[in-house]
Amino acid sequence: MTLPEPPYYAVIFSSRRASGDDDGYAEMSEKMAALAASMPGYLGVDSARGSDGFGITVSYWDSEEAIANWKRNADHLAAQRLGREKWYEDYETRVARVERAYRMNRGA
Amino acid sequence: MTLPEPPYYAVIFSSRRASGDDDGYAEMSEKMAALAASMPGYLGVDSARGSDGFGITVSYWDSEEAIANWKRNADHLAAQRLGREKWYEDYETRVARVERAYRMNRGA
Secondary structure, three states: OOOOOOOEEEEEEEEEEOOOOOOOHHHHHHHHHHHHHOOOOEEEEEEEEOOOOEEEEEEEEOOHHHHHHHHOOHHHHHHHHHHHHHHEEEEEEEEEEEEEEEEEEOOO | OOOOOOOEEEEEEEEEEOOOOOOOHHHHHHHHHHHHHOOOOEEEEEEEEOOOOEEEEEEEEOOHHHHHHHHOOHHHHHHHHHHHHHHEEEEEEEEEEEEEEEEEEOOO
8 A cells, every 4th residue: 555654643443343243334334434535634544354353454644633533523423333332342443653664565 | 452551652564465375374473473472562462364365463562672673583584584585465564653542342
């Protein structure tokens, strides 16, 4: 993923899915990814979830203001509430300032 | 995962596995996780990899010095070289300073 040179900001979201039905999760997940990408200051996102239900999503932003603005978006707030109520067993969110970045690409 | 209050440091490692055999990857991955956990300043690690081969590992450290020390560990350097040569199609490493952390735990 091509991002500008650091510094920029990362939101590290580590979560464990609650067991049971999808219950709208996949649809909401796609909707939130598209909404985040439309927000000012959004730089990109990486996401991985294993078969054990544990996943990490890291979104990148150009400023702390951009993160604060995304956090309080009304549709995102509604999704956060549903996440707490039914989709996640537990989660942790960490806001970090990226200082350095390195890359290896076999094809490049 | 219980970590101390911020600030502390995160190494965000996003990677895509090369296709083909495991070729010692799983064994080395476990060995490096144990070695990292034995290093001074290590706080913890989270890791997830999806069925598409894309994964994110975030390790947490109490200082930039601890990260530099881990980066140049001889056994780790050998593993990094094998990663570049055969295990990963591409990867990105980002070093970040965690400023804030939040948590939700349904069972707590």
